[in-house]
Amino acid sequence: MALLGIGSRIEHPTHGTGVVTNVTSELYWVTFIDKGLETITHDDDYKVIEAVEDEVDTVSFYEVESSLRQLLKRYSDISEVIPIADKWKGGTLSLVPKDPNLAGKDLPIDTFFHKIVMVRDRIRVMEQKINASKTLDDQDKIDLQQYITRIYGSLTTFNVLFKNSSQNFKGEGGKK
Secondary structure, eight states, rough: OOBBOTTTTTTTTEEEEEEEEEEOEEEEEEEOOOOOEEEEETTTSEEEOOOOOOOOOOSHHHHHHHHHHHHHHHHOOOOOOOOOOOGTTEEEEOOSSSTTOOOOOEEEHHHHHHHHHHHHHHHHHHHHHHHHHHOOOOOHHHHHHHHHHHHHHHHTTGGGBBSSGGOOOOOOOOOO
């Protein structure tokens, strides 16, 4: 069956009469007179009152953008910009040995934070590769995922450096 275009009018047994206002690869977005905006699948049960030819691409801009984002995350070394908490910007991390005869080391916190973020990004890539693996069985994937979760848990100490708590490390206790 040919896809309906935007502007097509339909009669749905549950939602009533409506007009197709958007078309994606899997769904029609229909504004119904009584129910408002609803999404239905292309093979849903409906009667066509008036069909308009599908003159638009059946993949929405949102779907293209989401796919592109996923591909860039999966196949590039480019990561999102993760800001450091304002109170740490320009600060210094001082490593002081117990033995006073040994020299300490001062390190810019921004540099240290960047390294922590790189570790997190590489763990995420490893996690994606494990989940996408065709050679690992499901139990191996679960076991490796548990190790990764424990790694994240070990890194929660560094959450104090993140500006946005949504970007923090989360271990077992951070799961909801």
